[in-house]
Amino acid sequence: MKFFQYFIVSSIVAACAIYYAYILHEQFYPTVLHLMTDRLCVLGLGNFGFSLALGVANVIIRVMFVTIQDDESHEVVSKAKYAIIEICIALTSFHSSLTVSVLVLFTCLLFMKIFHWLAQMRMENFARAVAMQISGLRLIMGLLMLLTTDVFIGGILAYISYQEQSVEMQVLFAFEFCILAVSMLGEVSRFIVLTIDRRYEGRWEYKPIVIFRNLRVRVQHFIAYRRIVKVIDTQFPTLTSTEIEETGRDLRCVICFYDMTHGGKELPCRHVFHLSCLKRWFEQKQDCPMCRAKIDADYTSLSKQQQLRQRIGNRLLIQQQR
Secondary structure, three states, rough: OHHHHHHHOOOOOOOHHHHHHHHHHHHHHHHHHHHOHHHHHHHHHHHHHHHHHHHHHHHHHHHOOEEEHHHEEHHHHHHHHHHHHHHHHHHHHHHHHOOHHHHHHHHHHHHHHHHHHHHHHHHHHHHHHOOOOHHHHHHHHHHHHHHHHHHHHHHHHHHHHHHHOOHHHHHHHHHHHHHHHHHHHHHHHHHHHHHHHHHOOOHHHOOOOOHHHHHHHHHHHHHHHHHHHHHHHHHOEEEEEEHHHHHOOEEEEEOOOOOOOOOOOOOOOEEEEEEHHHHHHOOOOOOOOOOOOEEOOOOOHHHHHHHHHHHHHHHHHHHHHH
16 A cells, blocks of 8 residues: 555656646657756656556566565565665766666666565475475466576677677676576576476485485595596506516406506505506405405505515516526
8 A cells, every 4th residue: 555655646746747847848859858857857757667666576576476475575675785785886886877777777687686586585485395386386487587587688788788899887787687597597497406306206304315325425436436546547566568577477467367468557465457457446446356455545655655666676686686
């Protein structure tokens, strides 16, 4: 009722301003010029435009959200205060470019942010809901409508800035609408994931915890595998086929049962295998294929590497002396 009274008063004030300008000049062009230059007329028409925007916003809210809860209204008011301050601070950098179109864009951006905040809060309620409700269809339609509006307005502003070669107000508002579009795209993706999740698995308390444990174990195994492969490539010594023959070892890899004609990698337990075979083996286990000795993924000590090479050199020297 209060909004209806405010809208009626604003309409009367705007009509009086237009009537006064027309009576004063009695021609169309001078009347329009007077309405755009006189401060009181601009104030009255701007107030009417704001009340009209509030009316459109109320209609959209009725269609998308039906009613607004008290906690939602308080949250929107608190966020709107900071949003207005942030936009006003940003506009101070372009004070020379402030026009009526900029004020219209400012109002449109503020209303779009309010719609996005309400949609995000309704999305939180939908995520906590026990079962799928009829309001879910209204919610996804509202999310898609907001996403389309963000992309449309942002695209128009980007096109205008590109055509006019301007990097001022249009670019600022274009980035703001692009940010809103990205956030709304995330909410749409979240709605789709929640819908599919409820369709196939039900609520979270019915999901097996072992799924998350398996995921954690797989990630840990993958990280350990990458560390071991890096250690093998950089720190474990590579023996040629000649060096393996001089040590009196078998030239056959026990993983693939092929001869090591091009040499192989020696593990700390002194067993030699093909590098490619070791990489495939370590995808499943992190131990030696023969003696099952644990391979340390943090094998980064230079002294251990030097000691291993020294032992290999001593064995080669003993074989040559024999």
